[in-house]
Structure formats: structure tokens, C-alpha cells
Amino acid sequence: MKSKMYLTSLLTASTIAVSLLMSSSVSAKEYFTIKNGELERPSGFREWIYVGAPLTPDDMNNGKANFPEFHNVYIDPESWDHWKETGKFREGTVLIKEMVSVGTKSASSGKGYFMGKFMGLEATIKSKREFPDEPGNWAYFSFSTEDHKSLKKATKAEPTASCNACHDAAAEDDFVFTQYYPILKAGKANPEKAVGGEW
Numbered sequence: 001m002k003s004k005m006y007l008t009s010l011l012t013a014s015t016i017a018v019s020l021l022m023s024s025s026v027s028a029k030e031y032f033t034i035k036n037g038e039l040e041r042p043s044g045f046r047e048w049i050y051v052g053a054p055l056t057p058d059d060m061n062n063g064k065a066n067f068p069e070f071h072n073v074y075i076d077p078e079s080w081d082h083w084k085e086t087g088k089f090r091e092g093t094v095l096i097k098e099m100v101s102v103g104t105k106s107a108s109s110g111k112g113y114f115m116g117k118f119m120g121l122e123a124t125i126k127s128k129r130e131f132p133d134e135p136g137n138w139a140y141f142s143f144s145t146e147d148h149k150s151l152k153k154a155t156k157a158e159p160t161a162s163c164n165a166c167h168d169a170a171a172e173d174d175f176v177f178t179q180y181y182p183i184l185k186a187g188k189a190n191p192e193k194a195v196g197g198e199w
């Protein structure tokens with residue numbers, strides 16, 4: 001009898017240990033690879049969670065905007081789950097900004113701004129392990145090339161002053177411009193509203 005009870009508790013303990021191990025390995029999944037100080041260009045991100053698409057077109061900025069293209073922004077799925085639960089960006093969060101030119105300005109629906117061609121790719125990653133000295137542990141990367149016709153395979157982090165400082169000054173949530181991403185705004189610590197179907 002005693003040995004049966006012992007066996008049962010041993011089994012229970014090992015089941016708990018295994019599930020803890022599994023959940024921690026799942027939640028630690030990272031969506032980026034850094035080799036020799038360079039971030040490899042992330043792939044597969046169009047299947048992540050799409051959070052918004054800011055646009056500052058040339059013709060609303062004296063003909064020459066600093067960033068004249070659409071910015072399609074994505075967050076990796078594990079960080080989305082964490083954001084829904086906690087309203088915080090986890091260690092290892094990756095946000096991608098894929099730039100798309102303004103194409104045509106008229107469609108059968110009316111005049112406006114419609115997406116044209118892919119023309120650049122940027123990323124920001126929060127990692128205390130990789131970027132202990134960056135403010136908020138966010139580092140910024142650009143894979144765009146000068147002619148906007150191709151992308152770099154890997155790239156080093158941009159200097160803190162070039163990117164991080166502006167994000168620090170004006171972004172609403174931990175260096176991220178959540179004020180312009182309605183999907184992140186709705187989903188902040190709110191799993192029910194995060195998934196759509198309710199505002």
C-alpha cells in the first residue's frame with residue numbers, strides 16, 4: 001500500500017516536472033538569431049501577428065517625408081501571447097516593420113493611398129541577454145539597402161542615438177509606438193479583446 005502511494009506521488013511529481021519543463025521551453029521560444037554580432041534577417045514574419053500600418057506620405061510632408069512608405073508592423077506570436085496576458089513586452093520580443101511604397105493613389109473605391117512594392121525591412125528586439133546596455137534593452141536593425149531593391153542577409157544593431165532615442169522620447173509603451181497599433185492597444189492585458197470581434 002505504502003509503496004503504491006509512493007509510486008503515485010512519484011508519478012505526479014514527475015508529471016508536474018515534465019509539464020513545467022515543457023511550458024518553460026515553449027515560453028522561451030525566440031524568433032531571432034544573432035551570429036557574430038549580426039542579426040540574421042528574420043523570415044516567416046508575415047505569418048506572425050500584424051498590428052498596424054502607419055503611413056506618413058510625401059504629399060502631406062512638404063513633398064519629402066522622412067519615411068514616405070507604409071510601415072506594416074508585426075509581432076512574433078509568443079510575444080503577442082505574453083502581451084495579451086500581461087500588457088508587457090517579454091524578453092525576446094521581436095517587432096518587424098516591413099516597408100511598402102505608396103503605389104497608386106486611386107482605386108474604384110476612391111482616391112487614397114494604396115500599397116505598392118516592398119522596399120525595406122527593419123526590426124527591433126528586446127533582450128536583456130543580448131543588449132544589456134541599450135535603453136530598455138531594445139536594439140534596432142535595418143536590412144534595407146540604399147536602392148531599396150534588395151535586403152541585407154544580416155546586419156549589426158544601429159547606434160543607440162540613431163533609433164532608440166526617438167522611440168524613447170515619443171513611444172507610448174516601453175519604446176514601442178503602441179498608440180499607432182490598434183491591435184496592440186486593444187490586446188494590452190486583454191486576451192478577450194485581443195482576438196477580434198469585440199472593440
Ligand code: HEC
Nearest residue numbers: 054071095097122123124140141158162163166175176177
Ligand atoms: C524621428 C523619430 C524616429 C526615429 C529616428 C526612428 N524611429 Fe522607428 N518609429 C518611429 C515612429 C513614430 C514609429 C511608429 C509610426 C511609424 O511607423 O511611422 C516607429 C516605428 C518603428 C518600428 C515598429 C515597432 C515600434 O517600435 O513601434 C520599428 C521596428 C522601427 N521604428 C525601427 C526603427 C529603426 C531601425 C530606426 C533607426 C534606423 C528608427 N526606427 C528610427 C519614430 C522613429
